[in-house]
Amino acid sequence: MIRINRLKKNYENKKIFSNFNMNIEPCNITCILGPSGVGKTTLFNVISGLTDYEDGEIIGIDKKHISYLFQEPRLMPWLTVYENIDIILKNIFPDKERKDVINYYLDMVGLKDYTDKKPEELSGGMKQRLAIARTFAYPSTLLLMDEPFQGLDIKLKNSIIESFLKLWSEDNRTVLFITHDIDEALRVSDQIYIIQDNPVKISQVEHIIDDKINRDIYNADYSKIRKRITKILTS
C-alpha cells in the first residue's frame, strides 16, 4: 500500500496541497479525476520526486522504481524507436536481456516492425504507444500516467487503451492514472478518486470491481457512477 500522509505543497504562495491524505492500493489502477489545473500533475511530480514538497510523508514508494507516462510522449527525436527504450534500460539489463525486453514490449504495442524508425516517421498514436511500451519496459513497481489519452480520437484512444490494458494485465503493477475524462476513468480504473478545490480535497472515491478488459461502461451501473461523478464535478 502506498500512503500519502499530511502532504503540504505550495506553488507560488498558493496552497496546492495542505494536509492531504491518500492511500493507493497495490496492483490496482487508481484514477485521479479532477478539473484541469487542480494539482493532479503536481501530485505526480511530488510522488515521482521531480518536485519537492514542504511537509508530509509518502510511504511505500521506491523512487528508483517509478515509471512515468507523461502528457506528451517525450521521445528523443534523434533516436530510433528501439533506442528510445534502450536509453532508459542501459543501466538495468545486460545487452542480450535488454534486447529481448525491448522487442517484447515493442511487439506488445504493435511496433516491432518500426524499430529503426525515428519518432517523426510515426503517427501520433504510434508515438503514444511507444511511450507506453517504454513506461512498461522499465522495471517499475509504480506507474504514473498523466492524461496519456488526451487529444486522441475515439478509435485511437480505444486502441491505445487496449494496448495499455494488455500490458498491464501481464504483471498487474500499481498504476496511478490522471484524467479529467470520466469515461477514460470508468474504462480502466479499479478506484476513482475525485479531487477538487484549493487546497486539494478528495470529494469522493468510487470502487469498480468489473473486469477491465471486457468492461461495458455504457450500461446502467456505469451510468449511475457517471452521474454521481458529473454531479460532484459540476456542483
Added chain:
Amino acid sequence: MKISTIKTNKNRIVGILLWLLLWQIVYWIINKDVYFPSPFSVAISIMSLVKNPDFYIVVSSTTARVFISFLVSALLGVSLGYLCGVNKKAYDLFEPMIIFIRTTPIISIIIIAIIWFSSSNVPIFTGFLMCFPIIWANMVEGIRNTDKKLLEMCKLYNVGKMEIFKKVYIKASIPYLSAGFSSALGIGWKVVAAAEALSLPKYGIGTNLFNSKIYLQVPELLAWTVIIILISYMFEILVKKIFKKIEG
C-alpha cells in the same frame, strides 16, 4: 554573399559567371594589370602556382595549422561549453575570459603571439583564439536549449550521466555545433592566413600573400586568395556533410 543566397546549382553557376563578368568589366575600365588583374591572369597565376612543387607544401602547411587550431578549439569548445551550459558557476567563471578574447583586436593577439611563439605556431594560437569562443558559445547555447522535458524524463528513469551527455545534450546541440563549426572554420582560414602574413613562417599561404604584396605581384596575390576561398569552402562543405550524416 549574394552567391550563397542563390539556391539551385544552376543559378549558382550563373551567379558566379556574372560576378566574373563584372570583374572583367572593372578590369577593362581600370586597364592596369598591376592594380587590378583580370580573372584570366589570376587563373593563369593559379595554374603556375599549382605546377610549382612548393605549392603543396605551402597549402598543406596552412591546412595543418587551420586543422590543429580548429581541432583544439572544437575539443575545448565542446567540453568547456558543455560544462558551462550545465553549470552556471562555470559559465560565470569562463564568460569574462571569452568576452576578453572576443573583444581583443585580432592584430593585438597576432603581435603578442609573435612575441610568445615561433613563427610557425603563431597562426595556430591565433586561429585557436578566434575559433574557440565561437564553438564554446554555440555549445553553451545548444546545452541551454536542450528540451528540459527530455532531461526530466532521463532523470526519472535514472539514465547515466554519460548517456545523457552523448544521447541528449550532444544530439540536441548538433544544429548549434554545426553552425558554430562552419563559422569557426571559415574564420579560422582567414585568421590563420592573416597571422601567417605577419609571422611569416617558412611555408604558408599567408607568407606567400605577403611576398606577393612586397613584389607587387597582384595576380599571384589574388590567386592565393582564390585558393584560400576554395579550400575554405571545401572544408565548410565537408563539415556540413559530416553533420548531416550525424543528424541522420
